[in-house]
Amino acid sequence: MVASLSTQMMGPAATEGRDDAPRMANVARRRPTGRYVYDSSDEDSDEDPVSWRKVPSQAPARYTTEDFDSLDELEAHVDQSADLDAVRLANELDPWELWEASCRRKAWHPIRHRDEARRRSKSSVARSDDHSVQEIASLLSSFQLQQKENERIERESFNQRNSVLWDGIEQAIRDAERRAASEAEQLSNARKKQEQAELEAKQAREKELARIEAEKQAAAQEEARVKAKQKEDEQLAKEQKKFNAMRGGKHLWPVCKEEYKHWQAEMNIIKTEILPTIASNQAWRKQCFAAKRIITPKIGQLTNTKSEIQRITTAIHNVLYEAKNAPDQSARRYLYYWMMNHLVKCLIRQAEQEVAARQDTAYPLARVVLGLILLGHSALGDVFMARLVKKCPFVLGYVPEKPNDCDDTTYRKYLGFRTDQEESTQMYVSRLTGIAALYFACLQTSLTSIASCIELPPDTSLEKLSKDVPLMLQPSRLWIWQVRGCTPPVAQYWLFPSLWCTFLEIAGVAVQQRYKRQASKLSSLILDQGIRNQQLGPPNATKDNEILHAARVRLQLMLEAWRSTNSLVGYASQGRDME
Incomplete structure (x- = not known):
């Protein structure tokens, strides 16, 4: 609104030649024609402060908004100017007007200075x-x-x-x-x-x-x-x-009798030399009893697993090795044989008790025996056979003869009967077949399977170590026992049908694999001549002998099954292979 009013009050001349910065327009007031009014020049002017001049008649005054602080002040000034014009018409000079003119000039001075400063500033900026x-x-x-x-x-x-x-x-x-x-x-x-x-x-x-x-x-x-x-x-x-x-096979008797006497002599050496010497020496006896406490429970703990066989064989080997290499050289032989004799007694006792009830327990016992022999204790084979023949001479395929000067009690002891206690015939058969099962298990066991579960001595081969196995424990004795077992008068002894059953159950499969056609011929001979013609066992035996009759029937069933299937696997005892 102020801007529009300012535009109406300014003439065309007032807007021409304006700079960017606003300038104060000259205020021209009407003067009466032919009259003189008071005017003051710029303070910088050389003229007198007060001059009189004739002001020509001018057009109505025009103002700009820059002359006043507000619109009300501008309107008041316009009214006042109208009043002043009326006073000037009286052609009188008023001191107020003079003062106003002086103030106006003074007011214009800073404005011009400001404009000049702006011009200089623009020039300076340029x-x-x-x-x-x-x-x-x-x-x-x-x-x-x-x-x-x-x-x-x-x-x-x-x-x-x-x-x-x-x-x-x-x-x-x-x-x-x-x-x-x-x-x-x-x-x-x-x-x-x-x-x-x-x-x-x-x-x-x-x-x-x-x-x-x-x-x-x-x-x-x-x-x-x-x-x-x-x-x-x-x-x-x-x-x-x-x-x-x-000749009816009687030519076999001298050889069997010689073997029997040999093992009797070996057992007599142990009884007359080894055992009394240890019993008379307290220090040696103490060492033997310490070894006894180690060996006895080990045999009772034995199972048909590879780890157990290895563990127990190694433990017993360490005991025997210490005795064999004892510091006291004079004690080595006695300590060594005493401990081996005790070990064999434990093995046979286990065979009489455990194997009689479960034939498969004979296999781990046999593996321990052969394992110890491969580990360097070849003398164990001699001690084992000596005590085995004493307890059960039938493992040789031989029936001891009764000497002329021998009484019945002594002869029964030769045949394996117990003389220290009463024993029934059934118990006798069970005990001796258990011992025979241990021997047959040793004959049929492969040395390769033994070598797989023990640590063989370094720089040695199985072929070399097998030479240390006694002849009586080698597989060739399987054939010798069969030949002797079906040859009179051995075959006519009443216990041999039961021993034949045990032989086929423990080693029958190994015999069939090893001897093939020869084993088949021998099995056919036993079935046809020994069982059906009743030449195996006492010739005049009656059915009242229950043990003999049961053994014959059992053996007949086994051989008839073999003839129909050409195999004895169905009747073979478990445990031939380690777990």
Whole structure:
């Protein structure tokens, strides 16, 4: 609103030539024509402070908003000016008017100074802008110079690095070439060495092949010699067979009797030398009893597992090894044989009790015996057989003869009966078949299975260690026992049908696998002649003998099942394989 009023009060001349900053317009007031009014000039003017001049007649006064602080003040001033114009018409000079004119001039002075300052400021800003442009241009120029200098330095640095890099590359190439030459030389030397080694190996191989060929020829010659000898032996065996056909097998008795006497003598040495010597020495007896406390529970804890067999065999081996290598050399033999004798007693006692009830428990006992023999205790085989023959002489396929000067009690002891307590026939049969089962289990057990569960001595082979196994515990005794067991008068002893049942249950499968057709012929002989023709057992036996009759029926069922299936697996005892 103030702006519109100001525009109406200002003439065209008032707006022409205006600067950006607002200026105060000259206030022209009407004067009466031909009248003189009081006016004051600028304080900077050279004229007198008070001058009289004639003011021509002018157009109505026009004002701007810059002359007043508010619109109300402007309207009041317009009314006042109208009143003053009316007073001037009286052509009188009023001191108030003079003072007002003086104040107006004074008011115009700072306005002009402000306008002048604005003009100078604009000029200064313009000059400052020009100076800033020059400074910026100068700064840009210095930046460009600095950039060029930096580029020059970077270019020189790059060229230097590039030169160093290429020098390094060339040096690396030279080094690689030197290394390649060195490696080629080394490779050539290695190739020459390899060719030399191959040549030497070839010569050694040819030499070895020649040696092997010579050994093969020697082996072939030896084999031919053995075959010739075998053929000769077979021919002699045939002739001997023809010769023995009319003798009824009694020619076997001298050999069996000699074996029986040998083991009786071995047992007598233990009874007369080893046991009394230990009993008379308190220190040795103390050591033996300490070993006894270790051995006895171990046999009772034995099961048919690989880990248990290994554990118990190792524990007993350690005890025997300490006795065998005792510091006191005079005590070694006595301590060693006493402990082996006690071990065999524990094994046979276990066979009489456990094996009689469960035949499969004979296998782990047999594995412990053979394992200890493979570990270097070959003397255990002799002690084992001596006590085994004493308890059950029928393991030899032999029935002891009654001496002329022997009473019945002593003879019954020879036959394995107990003389210290009453024993029924059934208990006797059960106990002796248990002992026989232990022996048969030793004969049928493979040494390979034993070697798999024990730690063999270093730098030894199973073939070498097998030579330490006594002949009486080798598998060949299976055939010897069968031959003796079906030959009169041994086959006619009343206990042998029960022993045959135990033999087939424990070792029948191994016999069939080892002897094949010969074993089949022998089984057929027992079935046809021994059972059906009643030649196995006492000739005049009656059905009142329940034990003999039960054994014959049991053996007949086994052999008839074998004949129909060509196998004894169905009647074989469990435990041939370790768990």
